[in-house]
Amino acid sequence: MIIYTLCMNNTDIQTLADLSRLHLSSTEIESYAKDFEGILQYINTIQSIGINQEDETYVGTNTNYLREDTESYSSGEFSENLLQAAPQRDGDFIKVQKIL
Amino acid sequence: MKFNTTKIRELHANLVSGNITTKELHDQAHKAISEKNTTINALIETYSEMPGTVGKHVLSGIPVAMKDNILFKGKKVSAGSKMLENYVATYDSKIAEIFNTIGAHVVGRANMDEFAMGSSTETSYYGKTLNPLDESRVPGGSSGGSAAAVASGMAMYALGSDTGGSVRQPAAYCGLVGLKPSYGAVSRRGLMAMASSLDCIGPITRCVEDAEIVFNAISEYDSLDATSVKIKDREKYQEKNSNKKVIGVPRSFLNREGLGDQARENFEQSLSKMKSEGYTIVDIELPTIEHALAVYYIIQPAEASSNLARYDGIRYGLSVEGEDLADSYKKTKTEGFGDEVRRRIMLGAHVLSSGHHDEYYYKAQSLRKIITQEVHNAFDNVDIIATPTTSDVAFKFGEKKDPVAMYLEDIFTVPYNLTGNPAISIPSGLNSEGMPYGMHFTAPLFCEKKLFEAGKDFERAII
Numbered sequence: 001m002i003i004y005t006l007c008m009n010n011t012d013i014q015t016l017a018d019l020s021r022l023h024l025s026s027t028e029i030e031s032y033a034k035d036f037e038g039i040l041q042y043i044n045t046i047q048s049i050g051i052n053q054e055d056e057t058y059v060g061t062n063t064n065y066l067r068e069d070t071e072s073y074s075s076g077e078f079s080e081n082l083l084q085a086a087p088q089r090d091g092d093f094i095k096v097q098k099i100l
Numbered sequence: 101m102k103f104n105t106t107k108i109r110e111l112h113a114n115l116v117s118g119n120i121t122t123k124e125l126h127d128q129a130h131k132a133i134s135e136k137n138t139t140i141n142a143l144i145e146t147y148s149e150m151p152g153t154v155g156k157h158v159l160s161g162i163p164v165a166m167k168d169n170i171l172f173k174g175k176k177v178s179a180g181s182k183m184l185e186n187y188v189a190t191y192d193s194k195i196a197e198i199f200n201t202i203g204a205h206v207v208g209r210a211n212m213d214e215f216a217m218g219s220s221t222e223t224s225y226y227g228k229t230l231n232p233l234d235e236s237r238v239p240g241g242s243s244g245g246s247a248a249a250v251a252s253g254m255a256m257y258a259l260g261s262d263t264g265g266s267v268r269q270p271a272a273y274c275g276l277v278g279l280k281p282s283y284g285a286v287s288r289r290g291l292m293a294m295a296s297s298l299d300c301i302g303p304i305t306r307c308v309e310d311a312e313i314v315f316n317a318i319s320e321y322d323s324l325d326a327t328s329v330k331i332k333d334r335e336k337y338q339e340k341n342s343n344k345k346v347i348g349v350p351r352s353f354l355n356r357e358g359l360g361d362q363a364r365e366n367f368e369q370s371l372s373k374m375k376s377e378g379y380t381i382v383d384i385e386l387p388t389i390e391h392a393l394a395v396y397y398i399i400q401p402a403e404a405s406s407n408l409a410r411y412d413g414i415r416y417g418l419s420v421e422g423e424d425l426a427d428s429y430k431k432t433k434t435e436g437f438g439d440e441v442r443r444r445i446m447l448g449a450h451v452l453s454s455g456h457h458d459e460y461y462y463k464a465q466s467l468r469k470i471i472t473q474e475v476h477n478a479f480d481n482v483d484i485i486a487t488p489t490t491s492d493v494a495f496k497f498g499e500k501k502d503p504v505a506m507y508l509e510d511i512f513t514v515p516y517n518l519t520g521n522p523a524i525s526i527p528s529g530l531n532s533e534g535m536p537y538g539m540h541f542t543a544p545l546f547c548e549k550k551l552f553e554a555g556k557d558f559e560r561a562i563i
Binding site: 013017019020023049051087094096 | 187190433459507
């Protein structure tokens, strides 16, 4: 028998916040833990439904319409527009903090 | 010519004949904006550019409000979020291309729940929007600004986006028509992605005929949206387009889902009026549809958490510098995203996490398939599926504090985002306090024409 998560403690919420790259205060963590209890209780109602094997493997049937793999615009056509949106730039580069 | 007593076709005919000018319509919209927007807060930004002379297209020169998540190159667009407060669109959406070609006149960008997550337009960083019919009530959401702009005469029509009901529910709450087209009928290129397998762009208008006009204008195939369906492929579905006037009602679903007494009475009266228009009403069973909302609140946060990962403060949008790169990401997201967006990103992270994706995400995908099959099968015997749009009229501010209570707002609209079917909400009369109800019709895939036919019959029947 599988026991489904019906409540989340503060550590669980902290883990989700880390995964989502969010800083949460202890008050916020408490409040989200309470919200999650209600939400998980609601979405866990789907666990009561049995489904057959064929449906279990379902991954979706949408068709994507893709264009030919050719050059669709000329090099540099949009660069300046996009660079202008960057919070920090250095010439034709987007500037980021040191990674290593 | 007042927006609320005319139709788009009539307005355009009068523009062409010279009875009115595009400037007069522009002035009329801006008069309503200057009188009401400070209170209603339907528009985040208004555009003062004057319209050109009227063109041939029926939407040319007609004032329209645009939801704040559809890109027009060179214009600010923020999805109701602090994250994109100063973001300027770097390219045109397909909608912008169409609107520029036909000479549409955009009067401003409409307020919305942050990143389209909400059912009341209370989560916008730019303040809540009030319902023009009763300012103590919400306009619905997430396209609440779009609906309120039309309801208060700031625009003749508006565009919104509908991921779980975000066009139809605010239309119902503001006494307007709201259409969610078939998935794949309207290009989403340049619509900010929330949950990509569910998002649709649709119009909010004063009548069904206007919704049809706007839909016909925006439903072009777009080779730059991989989910846009080619016209010839849509035609394969349209053999079900002839209207034999049979309406199916999923009774047991309605009985379970907490419909208010007055709302139920309104719905039953609406059905009997359709009978008088020559429609046959039959009961249908959709056994799995009661789980649609739970399925939705797994798939939608999962997709939203992936889509919103792009807001990292590096390439565009808000950027808050921290001690190192990881800290900068965290500070940027924490400062840029509001409460509901954070909640759904974390919920998405939870349902996709390695310990839980089988029990949540994959199970939800399987159920989505079953629900879709049930709805598609139902159309073997009926032309239209009818439900109320919402369980009740627009609620008062602060009435729904619990997230689940807010999510339940979408119980009747969500199923058709999961299945892809087109659906429309049409005003169906008022309650004892003068607030409007909505009648919700769903049709087979790509059979919008059937919605418009039945919708016009309904409008005639309820006069």
